[in-house]
Amino acid sequence: MDAVLFPTTGPLHSNPQLEAARHALLRLVTVILDGDDEREVLWGAMAAIAATGPFTAEAAYAVRHGLARRCPPGPVAASSGARSGSAAVREPEGIPNGEAPAAAEAAERLDQRIDALDGSSQNLHEPGGPWTRAIALRYRATCLGYLVVRSLTTPSVEETALTDLLAQQTGIVLARLTGRRGELATRSENSPGTLSATGDLSQTKSDSFTTEPCDGTACALASRLATNEALSRAAVSGRGEAGILQTLHERTGFAALTEDRFGNSQAWAGPRGSGPQSGVGSDRRPKPEDRRRDAAMHRARRRPGAVRERDRLVMPVEMAGELLGVVALVDPDQRAAEADTSALEQAARVLAPLLFHERRLAELEPRLRRDLVDRLVSGEGTEDVFTQAAALGHDLHRPLKVAVLEWPGAPEGAALCDAVTRAAARLRRDVLVGSRGATTVVLVAGENRRDPGDELYLAVADELGTGAGAVGIGGRCEVLADVPHSYDEAVRALAVRRRSQDPYGSTTFDELGLCRMMGTGEGERETDRFVQVWLGRLLDYDASHHTDLVMTLSRYLESGCSYDATSEILLIHRSTVRYRLQRIGEITGHDLGVVETRLNLHIATHIRNVLDPPR
Secondary structure, rough: OOOOOOOOOOOOOOOOHHHHHHHHHHHHHHHHOOOHHHHHHHHHHHHHHHHOOOEEEEEEEEEEEEEEEEOOOOOOHHHHHOOOOOOOOOOOOEEOOOHHHHHHHHHHHHHHHHHHHOOOHHHHHOOOOOOOEEEEEOOOOOEEEEEEEOOOOOOOOEEEEEEEHHHHHHHHHHHHHHHHHHOOOOOOOOOOOOOOOOOOOOEEEOEEOOOOOOOOOHHHHHHHHHHHHHHHHHHOOOOOHHHHHHHHHHHOOOEEEEEOOOOOOOEEEOOOOOOOOOOOOOOOOOOOHHHHHHHEEEEEEHHHEEEOOEEEEEEEEEEEOEEEEEEEEEEOOOOOOOHHHHHHHHHHHHHHHHHHHHHHHHHHHHHHHHHHHHHHOOOOOOHHHHHHHHHHOOOOOEEEEEEEEOOOOOOHHHHHHHHHHHHHHHHOEEEEEEEOOOOOEEEEEEOOOOOOOHHHHHHHHHHOOOOOOOOOOOEOOOHHHHHHHHHHHHHHHHHHHHHHHOEEEEEHHHHHHHHOOOOOOHHHHHHHHHHHHHHHHHHHHHHOOOOOHHHHHHHHHHHHOOOOHHHHOOOOOOOHHHHHHHHHHHHHHHOOHHHHHHHHHHHHHHHHHHHHHOO
């Protein structure tokens, strides 16, 4: 399964580790939902919490008739790596043989502190000690158990929010088990941690928790539990938002939809009417009449529960105080009952970690790509880069070339990287895009295909709406060790293009010829000095007298020092060529009859023609 109900948070890890944590967490959530044993559910939840952050399991408690009873770890905890902490886990009959007296005393103190709780989550750590928290597992007004976890560091807001969501799911499953045992009894609403139901749930039917006979309150409770289980299973089914919305539609009978926080349609389930909602994925944007919707959203965020917004029931999807979007039921006739509103609110709670996880991936994936590209062009790539690239959808075993792009005046950073990615997709080019400073770096894969420079430049120019950019292409890389060299070649090709008379377009390193000697930094300055030594006086003379003696010298040397060929190229008389060459020797002080002198002048004129080609 690819979809994950609960995202991981905290420090960034390499992609294979994220994938492993993802599937481990998915298995644990499935255990919680499928568990028929109270201990299995409690320790499955404990292992899931440990997989979402820097948590270590301490103890688990089930609450029966108002009394908290410690539950030892089950096989789920052992197989998932969630071990109990320093406080020993003792059997209900007593402390196991061999347990250290200090640990036994610590366990006894923890039991007493849990017995003193009022059914709510509470921090238990003391000054100077590790962060410790008792997480209450509640269903509505009932506390059905506690999970005690530790952490060496204070968890982030996102991590604690995830533990609360897992605790909420676990409480619902425990309520289901309690109902199946027929242990739900009428209790005083004024007693902390008690259930206010007025009937028992003694038997189940199919996947719904209906009972025969049952009164209205018990049937409503059974319906809520069945809806929550159906939504939770949809969340781990791999169908994403669409699967959750389809389940919500089936449970309520109303069309269901989600929108992002900007009001753009994301997914839809159920029949489509003629209302204001359009197709999934449309580019709908908030309009002036949507001010009423914005006001409804503000009201919904100020108080819990769904709000009515014209023909819809709207529920914000939030996590850690951040608005991720909305989920809504289309109800133009206002037929939605309390059960439908409850299902909508449960769908929002199930969607929250899914959307939060998708946002984290959207932020994480570009960073992973940039880091991978930076490692490759820096020569720091090791064998693990093949695995990381494969996880991102790229095969580094194929030959590739490095391209570097600069687009002055256009969007920089992520915006330019996105434009390159879209352009490459249109060209059906497999690319890995990163950046180094203001330069975008692209690894272009391909077997014996034409050079990507020109088509990539044109496609990116079309995406950005301006051709005021340049692309440099390095040589072909057969192995990863060639990537840094190809990157240096691409940078050199880009530098030559940017300094040329026509700075916009693409240049490959293979096209540079003698200009391959040109580099960046000190190498580039040395090239300028070389041109100045051999052509400086002649360039100054042409500038002040409006002549073309540098052009004449260049054509003469390119023609193999032939007077006749030079006169034909320049469309001047042979004697004029002889006179100009004599004048060139006088101005520069160089003897054109010396072979080495002609070679240096030829190189200097060639470099000058590349950087400032004649018009």
